[in-house]
Amino acid sequence: MAKEFYDVVVVGGGNAALCAALAANEAGASVVVLERAPEAESGGNSRYTSGSLRFSYNSVDNLRAVLRDLSDAEIETMDFGTYPVEDFFDDMFRVTNYRTDPLLCEQLVTRSYDTAVWLASKGIRFIPRLAHAFQSEGRFKMSPGVVAEAIGGGEGLVARETEIAIKNGVTVRYSARVLSLNFDGHAVRGVRVKTGATISDIDAGAVVLACGGFEANLEWRTRYLGPQWDLVKVRGTRFNTGDGLRMALEIGAAPFGNWGGCHAVGWDSNAPEFGDLIVGTGYQKHSYPLGIMVNAEGRRFVDEGADLRHLTYAKYGHVILKQPGQFAWQIFDSKTISLLREDYRIKQVTKVKADTLDELARKLEGVNPNGFLDEVRRFNNAIQTDLPFSPAVRDGRATTGLDIPKSNWALKLDQPPFEAYQVGCGITFTFGGLRVEATTAQVIDLDLGAMPGLYAAGEMVGGIFCFNYPGGTGLTSGSVFGRIAGGAAAREALGGRAQQRAFA
Ligand SMILES: Cc1cc2nc3c(=O)[nH]c(=O)nc-3n(C[C@H](O)[C@H](O)[C@H](O)COP(=O)(O)OP(=O)(O)OC[C@H]3O[C@@H](n4cnc5c(N)ncnc54)[C@H](O)[C@@H]3O)c2cc1C
Structure with a gap:
């Protein structure tokens, strides 16, 4: 032939x-x-x-x-x-x-x-x-x-x-x-x-x-x-x-x-080994600038508000991978839940919900509850409240005095219900x-x-x-x-x- x-x-x-x-x-x-x-x-x-x-x-x-x-x-x-x-x-x-x-x-x-x-x-x-x-x-x-x-x-x-x-x-x-x-x-x-x-x-x-x-x-x-x-x-x-x-x-x-x-992001902990064309990008959890992320010790480990989401998300997968157990929980309260992206509404989501921070602390699988409660207290006390919260722009609403600051969109976690989403690292491309x-x-x-x-x-x-x-x-x-x-x-x-x- x-x-x-x-x-x-x-x-x-x-x-x-x-x-x-x-x-x-x-x-x-x-x-x-x-x-x-x-x-x-x-x-x-x-x-x-x-x-x-x-x-x-x-x-x-x-x-x-x-x-x-x-x-x-x-x-x-x-x-x-x-x-x-x-x-x-x-x-x-x-x-x-x-x-x-x-x-x-x-x-x-x-x-x-x-x-x-x-x-x-x-x-x-x-x-x-x-x-x-x-x-x-x-x-x-x-x-x-x-x-x-x-x-x-x-x-x-x-x-x-x-x-x-x-x-x-x-x-x-x-x-x-x-x-x-x-x-x-x-x-x-x-x-x-x-x-x-x-x-x-x-x-x-x-x-x-x-x-x-x-x-x-x-x-x-x-x-x-x-x-x-x-x-x-x-x-x-x-x-x-x-x-x-x-x-x-x-x-x-x-x-x-x-x-x-490589490009790697926070990706639902229970996502399958490879991408799923039906769920598509749904496993990603990109609204972290609106809340905080904590690791197994209950500690924040990254400035969630360092910059606009599309300029930070591709490097935060690496940071999550470096945490003990290679996972993190993203935490939000009722002030921002309605602003979460559609990725948070998929059926295949690793999520817990609670009416108090104490209850949430007990529900965060793999997390030291006292470490978490202590971290939220410190975070809430460090927020400058004189600037308005404005999610569409870098609003400069930051924390002061924390080793790991939150540079924009800092809001107290104090208004129930609270929601938390567990993420691991998902690689996008090399x-x-x-x-x-x-x-x-x-x-x-x-x-x-x-x-x-x-x-x-x-x-x-x-x-x-x-x-x-x-x-x-x-x-x-x-x-x-x-x-x-x-x-x-x-x-x-x-x-x-x-x-x-x-x-x-
Ligand atoms: C979940 C997800 C969401 C993303 N969202 C965005 C977004 O919204 N905007 C954006 O700009 N980027 C996004 N990206 C990144 C973007 O997908 C890639 O950067 C871009 O699509 C890469 O294009 P490509 O054609 O180089 O590779 P691909 O689209 O991956 O194509 C590579 C092709 O090569 C084929 N192939 C591999 N080996 C062989 C072989 N030996 N012989 C023949 N064929 C082979 C594969 O089957 C595949 O068809 C996203 C990526 C993922 C995974």
């Missing part, structure tokens, strides 16, 4: 892969998408998301090109703020401690808006992200930068991207696990793929790797992230086991970025990846030379995130670098084909 040939082979079936496929297709290349998961579980971590992505904009008029269905009457009820590129840069620099690679970060930030517009122009429909907006003065106040989400969330995003790709002639194969890259010592010429029980080779003008990090590989987690990372729950797909990273490193690609780091050239996403080898025929996108790109992550940037990174990689791979493949024809 003759070997198959595509101009561009895309490995993976999530957002980065599908953006690469759309861009390569747009550039005139023949494209096949090889997705390891069966169709029912396809779409990678992208499918588990809320479909929200971070991008810069200077005005509501900018947003109209992304939020195309928005009416003037609706706009009147919403406060989107603005998010100029400078603010996006600031957030990236701050959360990564200035360790984000400047060239990659520049592409991410400066191409975020036009990539969101590109997705909308392809047929992805976005709506305002109202679910997590706070009502203020009769308007929905949104978190600037993360104001749009795809209709149907991550599930809708992936389904629509796939539909558009197929409609435009891209071939999509499920249960197709790429095992290795076919490399002739100079260039990548294709892939070896296992489809069901059959192993075959597909030749290609170029290959885009967009097959995720190693978050679902327990052994690699322990090896690179460290002890205890074998114990965490995986928030998303079970298929991101580092295959793409391994096969690229095997042929000399350079690793890059924070291989010891930060370490491959070194790529920023403007083409072409993979770089250990001699720092570009590798002909090989590109990478999404979680596989190392060097963008370090220590922490601003919410909504994973999909943006996948879209920006997927689009870049797909376009560049197509140019290389079609250029090569034209050359071959000229020599024939």
Whole structure:
């Protein structure tokens, strides 16, 4: 049987892969998408998301090109703020401690808006992200930068991207696990793929790797992230086991970025081993800025109000993992219970409720009750009450005199009923990846030379995130670098084909 040939082979079936496929297709290349998961579980971590992505904009008029269905009457009820590129840069620099690679970060930030517009122009429909907006003065106040989400969330995003790709002639194969890259010592010429029980080779003008990090590989987690990372729950797909990273490193690609780091959050203690597409993001518990978190000793261990939720949540999973027993309880009283996100209302929740703090202390499984009561007393006494509580902005309502302060949204826990939610650590994705050239996403080898025929996108790109992550940037990174990689791979493949024809 003759070997198959595509101009561009895309490995993976999530957002980065599908953006690469759309861009390569747009550039005139023949494209096949090889997705390891069966169709029912396809779409990678992208499918588990809320479909929200971070991008810069200077005005509501900018947003109209992304939020195309928005009416003037609706706009009147919403406060989107603005998010100029400078603010996006600031957030990236701050959360990564200035360790984000400047060239990659520049592409991410400066191409975020036009990539969101590109997705909308392809047929992805976005709506305002109202679910997590706070009502203020009769308007929905949104978190600037993360104001749009795809209709149907991550599930809708992936389904629509796939539909558009197929409609435009891209071939999509499920249960197709790429095992290795076919490399002739100079260039990548294709892939070896296992489809069901059959192993075959597909030749290609170029290959885009967009097959995720190693978050679902327990052994690699322990090896690179460290002890205890074998114990965490995986928030998303079970298929991101580092295959793409391994096969690229095997042929000399350079690793890059924070291989010891990852995105990890507070995640229901009783969540399953891997993500559950029905519950989706429901196991996350992201309203901790409205209350306190205590460990087995009953002690607070982190500044719950250090910054806006979307700038702290991705690093607090690590902190929870370091606590005795690797768990924490989040505590709220009736003043904030009505403000808790929808994640707190799912059926599969580890929760206790009490009418007094003493009763709550007895119900917090694994927690020293006296330590807890003592901690709440100290916390309540340390709150400055002269500033109003305002959950939509950094309100500066802080504690004084505590070893671990609460810098914003500090409210006494004194009004029953009390509710508590137990969380452990849930890993989202790993930060370490491959070194790529920023403007083409072409993979770089250990001699720092570009590798002909090989590109990478999404979680596989190392060097963008370090220590922490601003919410909504994973999909943006996948879209920006997927689009870049797909376009560049197509140019290389079609250029090569034209050359071959000229020599024939
Ligand atoms: C619960 C959850 C919620 C999140 N919420 C958000 C959010 O709201 N906004 C946001 O920006 N980010 C969010 N993220 C992060 C975001 O999902 C990722 O950063 C982003 O989707 C990664 O895209 P990707 O295409 O690189 O990887 P993925 O979407 O994970 O795709 C990787 C693909 O590669 C496939 N694959 C793996 N190995 C192989 C192989 N050998 N051969 C072929 N295919 C292979 C997998 O099956 C998968 O389809 C969330 C993540 C999780 C888990």
